[in-house]
Amino acid sequence: xxxxxxxxxxxxxxxxLATAAGSHGxxxxxxxxxxxxxxxxxxxxxxxxxxxxCHPAAFMRYNRxxxxxxxxxxxxxxxxxxxxEKVGETMQVAMRTEDAREWFxxxxxxxxxxxxxxxxxxxxxxLLSFYDDPNRPWGVNNLVFPQVGMPHVLWDLQGRQAPxxxxxxxxxxxxARKIERLETxxxxxxxxxxxxxxVRDLVNFLEYTAEPIKLERQQLGKWVLAFLVVLFALAYALxxxxxxxxx
Numbered sequence: 159x160x161x162x163x164x165x166x167x168x169x170x171x172x173x174x175l176a177t178a179a180g181s182h183g184x185x186x187x188x189x190x191x192x193x194x195x196x197x198x199x200x201x202x203x204x205x206x207x208x209x210x211x212c213h214p215a216a217f218m219r220y221n222r223x224x225x226x227x228x229x230x231x232x233x234x235x236x237x238x239x240x241x242x243e244k245v246g247e248t249m250q251v252a253m254r255t256e257d258a259r260e261w262f263x264x265x266x267x268x269x270x271x272x273x274x275x276x277x278x279x280x281x282x283x284x285l286l287s288f289y290d291d292p293n294r295p296w297g298v299n300n301l302v303f304p305q306v307g308m309p310h311v312l313w314d315l316q317g318r319q320a321p322x323x324x325x326x327x328x329x330x331x332x333x334a335r336k337i338e339r340l341e342t343x344x345x346x347x348x349x350x351x352x353x354x355x356x357v358r359d360l361v362n363f364l365e366y367t368a369e370p371i372k373l374e375r376q377q378l379g380k381w382v383l384a385f386l387v388v389l390f391a392l393a394y395a396l397x398x399x400x401x402x403x404x405x
Contacts, residue, residue, distance in 0.1 A: 185280055185282075185283045186282055186286065187279055187282075188279050188281070188361050189358060190358065190365050192362065192373050195228040197359045197362045197363075198359075198366055200359040201360045201361070201362050201364070201366075202227060202238055203237070204312075204356060205360060205363055206238045206240060208312060209269060209311070210251060212251060213269045214249060215268065216249065216250060216268050217248070217268075217271070218249050218367045219246055219248050219249070220235075220242065220246070220247060220248075220249065221246050222370065223238075223366075223367070224238070224245070226370055231245045251266075262307065270367055271367075271368050272368065278364075280302065281361045282357055283301075284300060284303055285312065285357045285360065286316075286353075286357060287300050287340065288306075288310035289319040290319065290320050290321075290343070296308070296309040297309075298310045301337065301340070314346055315346045315353055316346045317343075317344045319340040319341065320341060321337040321339075322337070322338050322339050322340070322341055323335040323336065323337055324336055324338040
């Protein structure tokens with residue numbers, strides 16, 4: 159293997175290595191269901207109430223979103239539009255770029271494709287893994303995204319979590335503290351199971367925004383595969399017919 163090929167392979171796996179390195183333990187399974195319109199509607203509500211203040215979803219239009227998840231334009235306009243005026247507009251934020259840089263140090267990323275770039279299991283685990291850390295600017299840290307620069311916007315739903323540490327010995331004989339688990343220190347508005355379902359709904363919606371046509375693509379893929387099977391059978395029969403005198 160030459161150096162250029164090795165470098166190309168290394169660069170291709172760096173994102174996966176970075177995600178794994180930032181994770182404490184295995185990711186939890188999100189268990190999304192894009193055919194569940196009720197879940198998508200709840201996720202859309204959470205997104206516009208808790209995420210859309212800072213994070214746009216600039217590749218998604220309100221009317222397309224409403225139509226896909228079973229809402230009328232009036233329902234979208236009355237319940238999900240707080241930063242736009244026309245139902246055909248994309249899901250933008252009211253916060254100016256200059257203000258975002260001043261307040262956060264960086265512009266919060268667009269979340270249209272976040273479920274494809276990070277993965278739904280990563281997002282689900284991330285939103286469950288905030289914990290109190292007085293050394294961080296927003297007072298919180300995250301197990302799967304250490305030194306996160308985002309506040310825990312869902313804290314009023316989940317409550318506050320604190321880390322429980324354990325000591326581990328290194329090969330050189332020294333000891334280091336490692337987070338073993340998180341435990342609730344202040345209850346939120348939702349129970350643990352209710353909060354997990356709320357996060358699952360939000361991640362479900364983010365997976366939808368990343369590829370609104372996914373269910374249609376999968377359904378079409380079945381027909382394409384069936385067509386290819388039939389085409390193969392016809393092509394094989396035609397081949398036998400053409401070559402029967404030769405064989």
